[in-house]
Amino acid sequence: MSLLSLNAVRARIGRERVLDGVSLTVSAGEVVALCGPNGAGKSSVIRAAAGLLAVESGRVRLGDDDISRLSPRQRAERLSYLPQERRIAWNLPAVEVSALGAPFLAGEAALDRAKEALLAVGAGHLADRGVAEMSGGERARVLLARALVVDAPLLLADEPTAGLDPDAQRLVLEQLRARSRAAAGVLVSLHDLTLAAAFADRVVVLDGGRIVADAAPLDALAQPVLRQVFGLDGTWIEGPDGPLLAARRVQ
Template sequence: MTAWLTMWDATARLGGRRVLDGADLRVERGELVALVGPNGAGKSSLIRALAGLLPLDTGVARLAGDDVNDLSPRERSARAVYLPQERRIAWNLPAMEVAALGAPFLSGADALAAARKALDEVEVGGLADRGVAEMSGGERARVLLARALAAPSQALLVDEPIAGLDPEAQLMVLERLRARAGAGQAVLASLHDLPLAARFAHRVAVLDHGRVVADAAPLAALTPDILQRVFGLSARWVDGPDGPLLSAVRARPQGS
């Protein structure tokens, strides 16, 4: 089966600094893949490259088998929707209108219907008529996620979708992304919370210095060796009421 999202041997630079260094990744429809790594590992760059927003120096990024560089912006948006980590909104539009922007190629009525459904999906349907500038940061984050969910695409590329949310909202968002994968979409989400990545993702891809150094089911990807080498954590898996749980503490520097 051809993966919906594919990248191999990808290298890229930003401001003269190499942010991707031979990265390989594939995501099938029906999968939620968590992309994890320390700050500066290249997670946002990898997602932007798959979205066609960061040119590669070498290697290939493909959407549904086609090089992203060969696709028009409309074709790219039909195959994958991108949610950036930044949550700035230039105008104080009602949440319904912001969410409807995720479906620009639908008719007005269909776009509004998709927006309403997406707002309800992330539990802010009651804010549909409120201006986004009048919302809390967490509420605004949900509206922007609804904008991505309103898009009729087959893949979601979401960069830190749970950053800044309270614990209940974090669980809700990851449940929704897992459900989207279960409905047949390919979902790639960058996350900093390793226990939540392990809990919700079908696979975890660990990025370090622009390279994918582990890509497997959570227990196989987040091994004690990987956690120490990449994150500086001393960690082990323990039995929890709903399955294995990741127990981690910051490793002491050598000699301390």
């Protein structure tokens, strides 16, 4: 059974249609990457999946349940969400920000889980530092730790590697892959097509709010799709750590 399913979902933000008949699934043990140019609808899919974007038509389900019928607590128990926005209003210590991801724990239990999550993302040394005093990349790790604190069966991550150095990008995606190996489902939006091909089980390519491809990474990101959606002349090369994209802009 799918942990998440979107069936013919259509949605608008203001007058702009951002999703136009989107259907996809995420199952336990699976990493699904959303790829596409800016404005393709990647963030809108993730926000709809989290119940944060009103759906004009179609259905969003967590398992057998329509997400609109679940209480905020039920959603929080069944999914964790890492938004693209990394602004944090208060200069709390990183360990307290991370602990906010465990709303059903309290006191030392929440802090212990938060410390474990910070260590997992390479941010254990930041535990007592205020988040306002951190770089954008450091805050990104803290927010990822917040999403990992809860062992929810579904993890939604919107551009979790944006602004990170290459080593940190791979660390983040390794953590998402580890969650999938522990039987969670992961839906993640990525701009880096090489990282998507290396870490995802499936790639869903979006363009103009519609799904163009949904397949194994190298099938979804085949040459016609690279040209049509991304404006690239590209070839996949097998590297030591997975496929590498050699590409140039279509003239």
